[in-house]
Amino acid sequence: MSKKVTQLVFSISVALGLSSTSAFAATDAFPSLSSLGKSLFSDTNLSLSRTQSCSSCHNAEQGFIDNRDNGVESAVSLGHDGISLGNRNAPTLSYAAFSPNFTGTNANNASGGQFWDGRAASLSNQAEGPPLNAIEMGMLNKADVISRLQENTDYVAAFESYFGNTVFDDVETAYTAMADSIAAFEESDEVSPFDSKFDQALTGDYSLSNSEARGMNLFFSPASGCVRCHSTVMGQGRNQNRGNLQARGGRGAGGRGNPPFGAGRGTGLGGAGAANPSRLDNIMPRLAAAGNEVFSNFRYFNNGTPSNTSLNSFLQSVGQQSEFLATGDQGLLNNPLINRNANSRGRFKVPTLRNIAVTAPYMHNGVFKNLNTVIKFYDHQGGNQQRINNPETGTAWQAAEVPETVSRRRLGIRNAMSDTDINNLECFLRTLTDQKFEQHLPTLREGLSCS
Numbered sequence: 001m002s003k004k005v006t007q008l009v010f011s012i013s014v015a016l017g018l019s020s021t022s023a024f025a026a027t028d029a030f031p032s033l034s035s036l037g038k039s040l041f042s043d044t045n046l047s048l049s050r051t052q053s054c055s056s057c058h059n060a061e062q063g064f065i066d067n068r069d070n071g072v073e074s075a076v077s078l079g080h081d082g083i084s085l086g087n088r089n090a091p092t093l094s095y096a097a098f099s100p101n102f103t104g105t106n107a108n109n110a111s112g113g114q115f116w117d118g119r120a121a122s123l124s125n126q127a128e129g130p131p132l133n134a135i136e137m138g139m140l141n142k143a144d145v146i147s148r149l150q151e152n153t154d155y156v157a158a159f160e161s162y163f164g165n166t167v168f169d170d171v172e173t174a175y176t177a178m179a180d181s182i183a184a185f186e187e188s189d190e191v192s193p194f195d196s197k198f199d200q201a202l203t204g205d206y207s208l209s210n211s212e213a214r215g216m217n218l219f220f221s222p223a224s225g226c227v228r229c230h231s232t233v234m235g236q237g238r239n240q241n242r243g244n245l246q247a248r249g250g251r252g253a254g255g256r257g258n259p260p261f262g263a264g265r266g267t268g269l270g271g272a273g274a275a276n277p278s279r280l281d282n283i284m285p286r287l288a289a290a291g292n293e294v295f296s297n298f299r300y301f302n303n304g305t306p307s308n309t310s311l312n313s314f315l316q317s318v319g320q321q322s323e324f325l326a327t328g329d330q331g332l333l334n335n336p337l338i339n340r341n342a343n344s345r346g347r348f349k350v351p352t353l354r355n356i357a358v359t360a361p362y363m364h365n366g367v368f369k370n371l372n373t374v375i376k377f378y379d380h381q382g383g384n385q386q387r388i389n390n391p392e393t394g395t396a397w398q399a400a401e402v403p404e405t406v407s408r409r410r411l412g413i414r415n416a417m418s419d420t421d422i423n424n425l426e427c428f429l430r431t432l433t434d435q436k437f438e439q440h441l442p443t444l445r446e447g448l449s450c451s
């Protein structure tokens, strides 16, 4: 039975008040494909030891990240065996659905995809991986995963209902159905609710404080340069990417077209020094009209992130990830669709900044613990000669892991940022937190006031 028909019949049975013992009990357990996906997402039975689910590393209650310590201050994830460590930080899955399918063949035209290096083309494609990954969920083959699914009669009924009675006749079909269901959950409004203070400010339901407003202006201005990479709808330059922007109810203006700030380099709002809340009148309607801002252009850059030396020494001490330790993280060059030009080394997909204040640690290797450090790091990268020390180590910033490909031009800033500018940016980034994660916002550091 097709999904539409099932849903229709389900709605009718609900409307008629039919009990859950009706022929559509399965859809009663899982009234939508995304509710089925949500259940699969947190089902530990899909891992060999029955201890690990997607949610172990993408905790749906904590910003969809791996908030376990894992013996490495949450820098990387621990597998189902309780021993194996990965080598990259688990990104939030909130708003991941807005990354378009991967396209491109080289450093300059690569765009979209899932993972830090885009090697999974789409969410559905990505969801096929973790159950079979030896150091993640560790199942030996697809048939074993499907057998685990079939232990649950509610799943069996729902799969047959959504994907047809013959769905279990073929392992590949059933496995793809599982991945599609998980992807449907990842695409749901529940995972990307657009209900942060920033979103509320756009609809007039929240008034940004002075520091939040100044931070926003600075963020969207060439003085910080952030939107050269971290904007879906306001960025500059070629390859404007609107993602899979399914224009959301009443929100998006939809369509491609010129970004509201114009395509020219260096255009945009005024200078940082001049960050002026009165300019909000200017920027807010433009942001609101532009549609869903996911704070990434989904392209690939090297922002000069250093390697995480304490993580690497730990991995070495426990005898893990030796191949990775020998080569370092190749970034985009790990993507098999990319040509072998070394220009792709050390580039990573620009991550979304939504929920950023609750998804520490930062960067592909979790090298920075605090948001404030990240912003100071950008000020240093942008050329502020005074910003010489990493506040987390108290010593000079380490060099980029791959110095050759750092996007110096895009990272450059005209004027050094003051501590107040940096605080304002931090206050603004905190407004990008979805309502349900607000409770996890770190308490304001001493000296930081966002009012």
Ligand code: HEC
Pocket: 041, 052, 053, 054, 055, 056, 057, 058, 077, 078, 079, 080, 086, 088, 089, 090, 091, 092, 093, 096, 113, 114, 115, 116, 117, 123, 126, 127, 130, 131, 135, 136, 137, 182
């Ligand atoms: C053992 C921990 C672990 C488990 C279990 C796990 N993931 Fe992940 N996930 C990660 C890590 C680490 C990355 C980043 C890896 C990389 O970029 O190479 C990631 C990346 C992703 C991404 C890409 C997000 C982006 O913005 O690029 C998606 C989507 C995702 N995971 C979904 C899932 C789903 C769905 C499941 C369950 C079927 C799952 N993950 C299970 C650790 C995990």
Ligand code: HEC
Pocket: 091, 224, 225, 226, 227, 228, 229, 230, 300, 301, 302, 303, 305, 347, 348, 349, 350, 351, 352, 353, 356, 359, 361, 362, 363, 364, 365, 371, 374, 375, 378, 379, 407, 410, 411, 425
């Ligand atoms: C040249 C493009 C570029 C510019 C300009 C840029 N970023 Fe980034 N940003 C990236 C990339 C790429 C990463 C991921 C790098 C990595 O993990 O190695 C990143 C990562 C981050 C992270 C950590 C995200 C996470 O999930 O760990 C934050 C926070 C951030 N950027 C904020 C900013 C702010 C604020 C600005 C402006 C001051 C800015 N960025 C300017 C490309 C850029």
